[in-house]
Amino acid sequence: MKRIGILTSGGDCPGMNAAIRSVVRTCLYEGIVPFGIESGYKGLIEDKITQMTSKDVANTIQRGGTFLRSARSMEFKTEEGQKTALANLEKHGIEGLVVIGGDGSLTGANLLYTKYGVPVVGIPGSIDNDIYGTELSLGVDTALNTIVSSIDMINDTASSHDRTFLIEVMGRNCGYLALMAAVTAGAEAVIIPEIKYSLESIIDKIKRRYQEGKTRSIVLVAEGAGSAYDFGKAFALIGGFDTRITVLGHLQRGGSPTHFDRILGTRMGMYAVKHLQDGKYGVMMGLCNNAIVPMPLEEVLSNKKPLNTELLILADVMS
Ligand code: ADP
Ligand code: F6P
Numbered sequence: 001m002k003r004i005g006i007l008t009s010g011g012d013c014p015g016m017n018a019a020i021r022s023v024v025r026t027c028l029y030e031g032i033v034p035f036g037i038e039s040g041y042k043g044l045i046e047d048k049i050t051q052m053t054s055k056d057v058a059n060t061i062q063r064g065g066t067f068l069r070s071a072r073s074m075e076f077k078t079e080e081g082q083k084t085a086l087a088n089l090e091k092h093g094i095e096g097l098v099v100i101g102g103d104g105s106l107t108g109a110n111l112l113y114t115k116y117g118v119p120v121v122g123i124p125g126s127i128d129n130d131i132y133g134t135e136l137s138l139g140v141d142t143a144l145n146t147i148v149s150s151i152d153m154i155n156d157t158a159s160s161h162d163r164t165f166l167i168e169v170m171g172r173n174c175g176y177l178a179l180m181a182a183v184t185a186g187a188e189a190v191i192i193p194e195i196k197y198s199l200e201s202i203i204d205k206i207k208r209r210y211q212e213g214k215t216r217s218i219v220l221v222a223e224g225a226g227s228a229y230d231f232g233k234a235f236a237l238i239g240g241f242d243t244r245i246t247v248l249g250h251l252q253r254g255g256s257p258t259h260f261d262r263i264l265g266t267r268m269g270m271y272a273v274k275h276l277q278d279g280k281y282g283v284m285m286g287l288c289n290n291a292i293v294p295m296p297l298e299e300v301l302s303n304k305k306p307l308n309t310e311l312l313i314l315a316d317v318m319s
Contacts, residue, residue, distance in 0.1 A: 001119075001277055003033045005049065005094040008066040009040030009073075009105035013125045013139025013253060015261030016066040016100055021057035022269025023098050028054055030277065035094055039069045040101070041076035041108055044085040049092050061262055064142070064255045070101070076108055086116050095119065096276035098269070100138070102126035103301065106284060110297040113282040121272040122284035122297055123265075127253055130174035132303040133295035134286035138268070141260040143170070143252045144180055150248055151185035151218060158216035164206060164241035168221045168228035170252050175307065177252075178222035182315045188217045190315050191231065193224035194307045199231075203239040205319075217241070267292050 006023045008016045020036070027034035036056070038048035060067050075081035089097065099109035100123040112118040124131040127143035147169055158165045171177040175192025182190035188209055189202045206217045219235070221228040232245045257265070268285040271292045275283060283294035 001095050003094045004096045005035040005037050006098040007037035007040050008068050008070045009101035012066045012070045013127050014064045014142035014257035015138035015265040016125050017060040017063050018262045018265030019100050019123050019269040021060050022266040024052045024057045026270045026273040036068050039071040042071040042073040045081050047088045062256050098272045100125045119281040121275050123268045128171045128174045129176040132305045133300040136287050138265050142258045147181045148185045164217040164243045166219045166228040166232045166245050168247040171222045173224040175222040178220045179311045182220045187220045188319050190220040191225045192222040
């Protein structure tokens with residue numbers, strides 16, 4: 001394999017730059033010409049493809065987001081768009097492609113592989129940690145650090161005023177970020193889409209905690225379970241609490257990647273190139289027992305990542 005392309009697609013996440021840098025530098029080390037494709041599948045269709053040098057990736061590992069930029073492309077979902085993308089890969093003589101992104105982006109990568117025979121390797125990038133086949137995706141660790149330090153700050157002011165804070169965190173339909181943050185920042189309750197909850201029992205628990213001498217309450221709401229504003233209204237009305245709402249929003253997706261996300265991106269990037277070189281296509285690089293292992297994209301996409309039940313128990317015991 002002489003020419004490899006790389007793109008980042010869908011929602012960005014910290015650590016993407018580390019993975020791009022690693023793919024580029026591994027390619028150069030192996031005598032392969034790397035090509036950066038701007039703005040995901042959109043740039044592939046629009047032929048925004050340029051050869052990359054080692055210098056192009058200098059000073060990028062510490063930066064959040066993706067310097068190749070990311071996009072969502074409706075056109076790529078059409079056969080016409082896919083054929084244009086394919087023609088552009090051929091035009092540049094690109095023989096292998098590394099796709100970094102979430103479920104949607106990996107679906108696009110799998111389609112290029114199964115329908116058109118393009119050698120592809122995926123790297124899981126999404127703060128949601130909802131991708132099957134990897135214990136952690138790129139960006140999760142950084143996002144959690146941001147969420148936890150934000151909750152720590154809210155905790156300070158909440159304690160001074162005996163307030164009940166409802167804090168909404170991202171995660172799309174997955175409660176992982178909320179659950180993990182509940183355990184590691186401390187929360188009286190966590191509401192996630194995977195688990196049925198009883199508003200009344202959460203309110204009773206908060207009342208009990210106040211009676212026991214707690215000076216504040218934190219309730220984490222995963223965005224997939226509903227709006228913290230709606231929960232806040234109900235808590236104030238039924239529980240009579242002095243409630244405040246914080247929606248952490250997109251700050252969870254930014255920031256300099258943690259050491260963990262830098263090494264994860266660097267490892268996954270190098271192994272992605274090695275798999276392409278070895279003719280092992282149609283796979284995603286996954287983190288399993290601290291090793292980077294390939295998982296067929298078909299399997300990744302046809303399975304739902306199970307909820308970590310140990311975290312559920314921890315959240316309950318610690319609250
Ligand atoms: P993420 O990768 O973060 O899950 P999206 O779900 O928005 O983000 O997907 C990113 C892009 O991947 C889409 O804009 C589209 O170009 C491509 N994609 C998603 N689903 C498909 C699909 N079923 N077929 C082809 N391409 C897809
Ligand atoms: O998938 C990552 C994510 O940040 C989700 O947690 C969130 O629901 C979504 O993307 C937000 O997407 P956008 O940036 O398009 O508003």
